Amino acid sequence: MTEADTCREFVTPKLVEAGSMPLPSLAEQRGLVGRIDALTEKARQVEAHLDAVERDAASLVRSYITHPQGEPPTKRRMSELVSLRQPDVAVDGTARYRFAGVYSFGRGVFPSAVKMGSEFAYERLSTLRTGDFTYPKLMAWEGALGVVPPECDGMV
Structure with a gap:
């Protein structure tokens, strides 16, 4: 039995027509929201780190072309x-x-x-x-x- 089959058996037309469905307890719903919020924050942190890496890479590339006035260029192979x-x-x-x-x-x-x-x-x-x-x-x-x-x- 697939997950789709399980959903079809659980969410019957009769339940939908009646307008009510069993939901997880309020405590379980709050726990799920907490996990989603934590994952959203982690995703935001990863995006911020990736943005920083891209900025650093772009700065590194530019630093090999130009250097601050009055400073000798740093040479690397x-x-x-x-x-x-x-x-x-x-x-x-x-x-x-x-x-x-x-x-x-x-x-x-x-x-x-x-x-x-x-x-x-x-x-x-x-x-x-x-x-x-x-x-x-x-x-x-x-x-x-x-x-x-x-x-x-x-x-x-």
């Missing part, structure tokens, strides 16, 4: 911060690919064009995932780098 991932998509000339673009000067990643595989020369592409750090090879010199936002997840 990129290999200390990120690891290179090999392209994971073999381009098919008959397939469509949704590209993400990267604004210069650390202004982020954005949804860009959809192109057929026959429209560009790359043989392999990399799939972007939310939270990835990315930069285009040709524009990195002008600070075209960013963290992939959720709306660009799965693009190349």
